[in-house]
Amino acid sequence: MSKIPAPIDVTQLPEWKALQDHYDRLQAEGISLKDWFAADPDRVAKLSFDTSDLHFDLSKNLITDETVKLLADLGRAVGLEERRAAMYRGDHINTTEDRAVLHTALRRPASEAGTLIVDGQDTVADVNEVLDKMYAFAERVRSGEWKGVTGKAIENVVSIGIGGSDLGPVMVYEGLRPYLDGPAVRFVSNIDPNDVAEKVKGLDPETTLVIVVSKTFTTLETITNAKMARWWLLDALRKAGAIDDSAEKEAEAIAKHFVAVSTNLKLVADFGIDPENAFGFWSWVGGRYSVDSAVGLALILAFGKDVFQDFLKGFYDMDRTFETEPLEENVVALMGLINVWYVNFFKAESHAVLPYVQYLHRFAAYLQQLTMESNGKQVRWDGSPVTTETGEIFWGEAGTNGQHAFYQLIHQGTRMIPADFIGFVNSANPIQCEGADVHELFLGNFLAQTKALAFGKTADEVRAEGTPEEIVPARVFTGNRPTTSIFGVSLTPHALGELIALYEHITFVEGTVWGLDSYDQWGVELGKQLAKQITPAFHDDEALAAQDASTKALIEFYRANRA
Numbered sequence: 001m002s003k004i005p006a007p008i009d010v011t012q013l014p015e016w017k018a019l020q021d022h023y024d025r026l027q028a029e030g031i032s033l034k035d036w037f038a039a040d041p042d043r044v045a046k047l048s049f050d051t052s053d054l055h056f057d058l059s060k061n062l063i064t065d066e067t068v069k070l071l072a073d074l075g076r077a078v079g080l081e082e083r084r085a086a087m088y089r090g091d092h093i094n095t096t097e098d099r100a101v102l103h104t105a106l107r108r109p110a111s112e113a114g115t116l117i118v119d120g121q122d123t124v125a126d127v128n129e130v131l132d133k134m135y136a137f138a139e140r141v142r143s144g145e146w147k148g149v150t151g152k153a154i155e156n157v158v159s160i161g162i163g164g165s166d167l168g169p170v171m172v173y174e175g176l177r178p179y180l181d182g183p184a185v186r187f188v189s190n191i192d193p194n195d196v197a198e199k200v201k202g203l204d205p206e207t208t209l210v211i212v213v214s215k216t217f218t219t220l221e222t223i224t225n226a227k228m229a230r231w232w233l234l235d236a237l238r239k240a241g242a243i244d245d246s247a248e249k250e251a252e253a254i255a256k257h258f259v260a261v262s263t264n265l266k267l268v269a270d271f272g273i274d275p276e277n278a279f280g281f282w283s284w285v286g287g288r289y290s291v292d293s294a295v296g297l298a299l300i301l302a303f304g305k306d307v308f309q310d311f312l313k314g315f316y317d318m319d320r321t322f323e324t325e326p327l328e329e330n331v332v333a334l335m336g337l338i339n340v341w342y343v344n345f346f347k348a349e350s351h352a353v354l355p356y357v358q359y360l361h362r363f364a365a366y367l368q369q370l371t372m373e374s375n376g377k378q379v380r381w382d383g384s385p386v387t388t389e390t391g392e393i394f395w396g397e398a399g400t401n402g403q404h405a406f407y408q409l410i411h412q413g414t415r416m417i418p419a420d421f422i423g424f425v426n427s428a429n430p431i432q433c434e435g436a437d438v439h440e441l442f443l444g445n446f447l448a449q450t451k452a453l454a455f456g457k458t459a460d461e462v463r464a465e466g467t468p469e470e471i472v473p474a475r476v477f478t479g480n481r482p483t484t485s486i487f488g489v490s491l492t493p494h495a496l497g498e499l500i501a502l503y504e505h506i507t508f509v510e511g512t513v514w515g516l517d518s519y520d521q522w523g524v525e526l527g528k529q530l531a532k533q534i535t536p537a538f539h540d541d542e543a544l545a546a547q548d549a550s551t552k553a554l555i556e557f558y559r560a561n562r563a
């Protein structure tokens with residue numbers, strides 16, 4: 001394992017200065033996508049890229065040939081290629097937790113066993129051993145061989161987890177719904193008791209399997225929800241006369257209806273879940289990078305082994321693209337570097353991700369954890385303060401709903417909001433309605449929005465439509481609002497794997513330029529600690545007296561109004 005080099009202050013590099021000069025020059029000359037397209041008939045071809053399932057058009061970004069070259073130079077100057085190699089080979093690039101970062105090992109095929117030994121562990125062999133255990137378990141459940149405590153097959157799954165132990169599985173479950181041919185899955189994450197209460201409504205405990213997913217197995221929300229689910233299951237089985245009060249029968253019910261996914265198999269056993277029914281992963285898989293680990297167990301139950309294998313292959317193929325393409329032609333690296341260009345030079349603060357596919361309606365929520373928990377940092381990986389803005393606020397909504405909500409601000413607001421539009425050529429539901437191909441109506445909107453954002457509408461064009469002069473300014477679109485178009489063939493498991501790996505690596509690229517440890521998340525800890533301290537104050541006067549004035553007043557309001 002190589003020593004992790006100190007992060008570089010990117011703002012002190014000549015390559016950064018060159019980008020600043022370039023930015024100033026472009027601003028002085030005037031940025032005009034319309035002119036750039038007119039001047040260079042090859043612009044689209046030069047800025048288009050293909051991976052196995054996805055086609056990328058970067059031409060509507062505020063970049064020129066020179067920008068691409070300067071961004072690639074910057075990537076080389078910060079050691080992007082070396083750090084990428086360090087990540088892939090298992091160096092402890094997560095410095096604050098002294099851990100390797102090996103989500104890329106999760107998708108390496110069994111044939112690569114023995115090629116990635118990290119800290120004495122044959123990572124690929126271990127990954128594939130757990131996968132085989134998951135596939136075997138899922139097959140037993142899906143075929144009906146696995147029976148609940150009363151001898152009935154499993155029809156529904158409740159998956160309990162939060163953050164990385166929830167957002168990825170939910171997003172993919174929704175994303176691949178057309179492939180659903182196993183038990184339906186409901187996901188519980190929030191500690192708000194309404195969540196678990198609503199999710200178990202209507203379920204028959206005799207045919208329900210609960211998966212408790214928690215990397216640490218200590219997360220308050222998940223353990224509390226798991227306890228509530230355990231109570232619900234045992235209580236309902238008892239009331240139905242399916243089990244008696246004996247400890248043996250309860251243990252049997254838990255063994256048949258609860259399984260776990262965790263790195264902490266000891267705590268899983270303490271909870272009462274049979275270690276035989278626990279699926280492990282490792283400290284080198286970050287929660288938000290774990291959907292393709294055992295954390296994806298619910299997905300194998302829902303979709304089966306073949307779908308999950310295609311999904312993993314999609315990740316693997318994108319890993320290879322990122323690993324092997326030279327920076328100037330590496331769409332993954334370029335998308336990350338272009339984000340840096342917008343954040344640090346154009347001062348963009350947020351980034352919209354707009355999937356024109358309803359099945360990806362949870363994609364933005366998933367990306368929020370991936371990107372913001374990774375790069376929302378104020379110090380670099382050696383603890384020194386950053387010298388640039390870091391992170392981006394990721395947000396979005398499945399199209400066209402967003403068009404009727406917030407697109408106004410993207411088109412005509414005062415802030416620049418770079419946006420990624422994601423669409424697929426083929427719909428899982430190719431419906432014709434009164435002679436119209438509805439999918440084409442949908443995709444027409446995708447293309448119309450990116451066109452309007454790029455090329456806008458001038459005052460003269462507005463006037464030519466007969467608009468009264470006093471309304472002309474309100475109807476002008478400045479254009480030059482950057483977008484990336486990602487157009488896939490179909491939203492297959494493979495394409496979704498590619499898409500997720502793409503954003504994982506974009507996040508890595510940005511973090512590397514900013515010198516961040518993108519794999520820790522200390523910023524979530526203080527709130528967790530304080531919640532433990534504050535909660536007793538709802539009913540304990542001594543704890544209440546110890547609170548600050550604002551917290552105290554809010555708890556007094558609670559006490560006065562609690563029904």
Ligand code: F6P
Binds near residue numbers: 218
């Ligand atoms: O609160 C943040 C966090 O630690 C995430 O990073 C993680 O994905 C989530 O909590 C859940 O953690 P666990 O899987 O250990 O329950």
